[in-house]
Amino acid sequence: MMIKSLRRLLTLLVVLMSVSVVMPSYAANEQTSQQMANAEQSTADMWRAVKAGEVGTTAATEVEAGVLINTFGNEGKIIKNDYINPAMMAVVVGVFSIFLIFFLVNGPSKLTKGFSGKMVLRWSRADVILHWGMAISCFALILTGLTIMLGRHIIQPFIGHEAWAFIIHFCKTVHDWVGPVFFVFWAICVLKWMPRQTFKSYDLKWFLVAGGYINFGPFKGKHPHSGYANAGEKMWFWSLAIFGLFICTTGLMLVFPGLALPREVAMIAVLVHGVSAIVIIGFTIVHIWMATALSEGGLECMKSGYCDENWAIQHHDIWYDEIKANGSLKYQD
Amino acid sequence: MAVMKFLCDTKRCIECNGCVTACSNSNSEALVWGIQRRRVVTLKEGEPGEASISVACMHCTDAPCMAVCPANCFYRTDDGIVLHNKATCIGCGYCFYACPFGAPQFPQKTSFGSRGKMDKCTYCAGGPVPDFSKEEVELYGANRIAEGKLPLCAEMCSTKALLAGDAEVISSIYRQRVAARSNPNVIWGYDPQTAADFK
Ligand code: HEM
Ligand code: SF4
Ligand code: SF4
Numbered sequence: 001m002m003i004k005s006l007r008r009l010l011t012l013l014v015v016l017m018s019v020s021v022v023m024p025s026y027a028a029n030e031q032t033s034q035q036m037a038n039a040e041q042s043t044a045d046m047w048r049a050v051k052a053g054e055v056g057t058t059a060a061t062e063v064e065a066g067v068l069i070n071t072f073g074n075e076g077k078i079i080k081n082d083y084i085n086p087a088m089m090a091v092v093v094g095v096f097s098i099f100l101i102f103f104l105v106n107g108p109s110k111l112t113k114g115f116s117g118k119m120v121l122r123w124s125r126a127d128v129i130l131h132w133g134m135a136i137s138c139f140a141l142i143l144t145g146l147t148i149m150l151g152r153h154i155i156q157p158f159i160g161h162e163a164w165a166f167i168i169h170f171c172k173t174v175h176d177w178v179g180p181v182f183f184v185f186w187a188i189c190v191l192k193w194m195p196r197q198t199f200k201s202y203d204l205k206w207f208l209v210a211g212g213y214i215n216f217g218p219f220k221g222k223h224p225h226s227g228y229a230n231a232g233e234k235m236w237f238w239s240l241a242i243f244g245l246f247i248c249t250t251g252l253m254l255v256f257p258g259l260a261l262p263r264e265v266a267m268i269a270v271l272v273h274g275v276s277a278i279v280i281i282g283f284t285i286v287h288i289w290m291a292t293a294l295s296e297g298g299l300e301c302m303k304s305g306y307c308d309e310n311w312a313i314q315h316h317d318i319w320y321d322e323i324k325a326n327g328s329l330k331y332q333d
Numbered sequence: 334m335a336v337m338k339f340l341c342d343t344k345r346c347i348e349c350n351g352c353v354t355a356c357s358n359s360n361s362e363a364l365v366w367g368i369q370r371r372r373v374v375t376l377k378e379g380e381p382g383e384a385s386i387s388v389a390c391m392h393c394t395d396a397p398c399m400a401v402c403p404a405n406c407f408y409r410t411d412d413g414i415v416l417h418n419k420a421t422c423i424g425c426g427y428c429f430y431a432c433p434f435g436a437p438q439f440p441q442k443t444s445f446g447s448r449g450k451m452d453k454c455t456y457c458a459g460g461p462v463p464d465f466s467k468e469e470v471e472l473y474g475a476n477r478i479a480e481g482k483l484p485l486c487a488e489m490c491s492t493k494a495l496l497a498g499d500a501e502v503i504s505s506i507y508r509q510r511v512a513a514r515s516n517p518n519v520i521w522g523y524d525p526q527t528a529a530d531f532k
Contacts, residue, residue, distance in 0.1 A: 060372035073431040152405035165421045172423040176446035258443040267430040
């Protein structure tokens with residue numbers, strides 16, 4: 001009973017999520033069901049009806065056993081192999097190299113006034129733990145997910161059969177079990193951090209000067225206004241919130257065979273999972289670059305929870321002014 | 334090289350499920366409870382134009398299962414038979430989502446995570462382990478192809494509706510049948526004459 005209603009709920013969710021992705025196939029389905037309705041008694045029409053997914057009776061009991069032919073999965077295969085997989089490859093290689101080149105040309109974004117040595121409280125202990133819980137589980141899912149999607153092209157050709165069998169099993173098992181862990185961390189982080197992530201008018205100006213990270217041309221030395229989170233971080237947050245919802249929902253659908261989802265729904269789940277992974281992985285690469293290399297003094301926030309006072313003034317002036325004014329500013333002892 | 338295929342003549346199939354039983358018998362060591370590699374589907378049951386078709390893996394020339402498998406564990410034999418390696422299969426289910434005929438099946442249906450090793454019709458051609466080994470019998474079932482025989486389902490079909498063999502050969506047998514029924518343009522050889530047609 002519970003499984004059944006859960007299954008219905010998930011089916012509805014994924015259908016809603018992917019209406020845009022499958023619109024063309026939907027139109028085709030409508031056409032084919034029309035053909036089925038008009039089907040005459042001739043064999044040619046029967047064959048057409050079978051191709052359109054006509055359901056017969058059978059003694060077999062597995063999922064959709066009465067369906068002789070279902071072409072939807074093959075269309076899904078084409079979308080996955082011809083578009084999603086290459087797009088993932090392009091995003092991983094592309095985003096990484098663009099940032100590498102940008103970093104080599106531009107150099108890091110330094111603190112104009114250097115370090116003050118005075119540390120201001122930015123993240124609570126709980127926030128830091130939550131962040132690393134989400135980050136580590138997400139990173140494990142990225143590495144194992146990438147192997148599941150692209151490993152047969154980029155790993156298998158270069159290793160022996162036994163090694164490949166071990167790697168793909170390892171990745172599948174880790175991905176299955178870390179998935180729900182990520183889901184829990186993700187849900188808490190999104191709910192807890194959401195209030196600080198609403199867009200403000202000054203966020204638009206932040207984009208216009210590319211956040212002040214560019215060290216040459218007309219952008220040099222610009223420090224746009226920003227609250228607790230800057231416009232870039234807000235974009236990252238909302239992408240992770242939205243596509244995280246998609247990826248967790250579809251992931252959970254795929255990880256419970258007992259749901260016995262219709263093949264169309266399962267295939268759509270695979271496609272939505274893949275597209276969401278592309279977005280999340282693209283942003284993750286940018287996020288890690290920014291935190292570790294580009295923004296001097298940024299990583300400290302997530303190590304101790306404290307940031308340098310000059311970093312707060314340069315990168316999050318509105319937040320700094322606010323906590324200074326209302327007295328909630330706390331220095332490290 | 335031969336290209337082995339199945340072909341089911343709907344004008345002959347009488348839905349006796351003999352092929353299903355033959356398959357289960359031939360591959361009994363490899364089949365866990367609840368898995369049935371072949372099934373017979375009847376369309377328009379009890380109505381004019383009723384037709385039954387026996388279906389299993391069709392050993393597609395451009396196989397969708399092979400194209401989506403993350404473990405890349407499928408391979409094609411010299412006879413055009415699509416087989417897979419259970420040692421590499423991770424039980425993700427992608428092949429089942431992609432296959433137009435619903436051929437791949439899984440032993441674990443209720444647990445969390447993996448569905449267990451995928452199982453499907455092997456065309457009675459065993460798997461990627463030594464022919465006739467204990468391992469082959471237990472994982473994949475019969476290897477009648479290595480014995481120079483055709484799949485048991487087709488061999489035992491009481492009406493010879495289910496044909497197995499080189500595509501050239503079985504399609505020419507089928508063409509001869511259709512010609513003999515003097516209905517050369519009909520695709521599946523089923524053009525029912527019922528009371529409704531004579532009104
Ligand atoms: C940031 C988080 C995640 C990323 C980056 C990610 C990435 C991926 C990728 C790239 C694939 C391969 C898709 C394909 O081949 O089309 C995949 C498959 C899969 N993912 Fe995720 N995923 C994430 C979260 C989750 C979650 C939360 C679950 C829920 C348990 C999950 C469960 C699955 C399952 C079941 C598969 C199918 C393969 C398998 O059965 O192991 N994923 N994931
Ligand atoms: S499992 Fe399905 S897709 Fe693969 S060869 Fe058999 S019929 Fe074709
Ligand atoms: S279930 Fe096994 S054979 Fe099917 S796609 Fe997944 S790994 Fe490949």
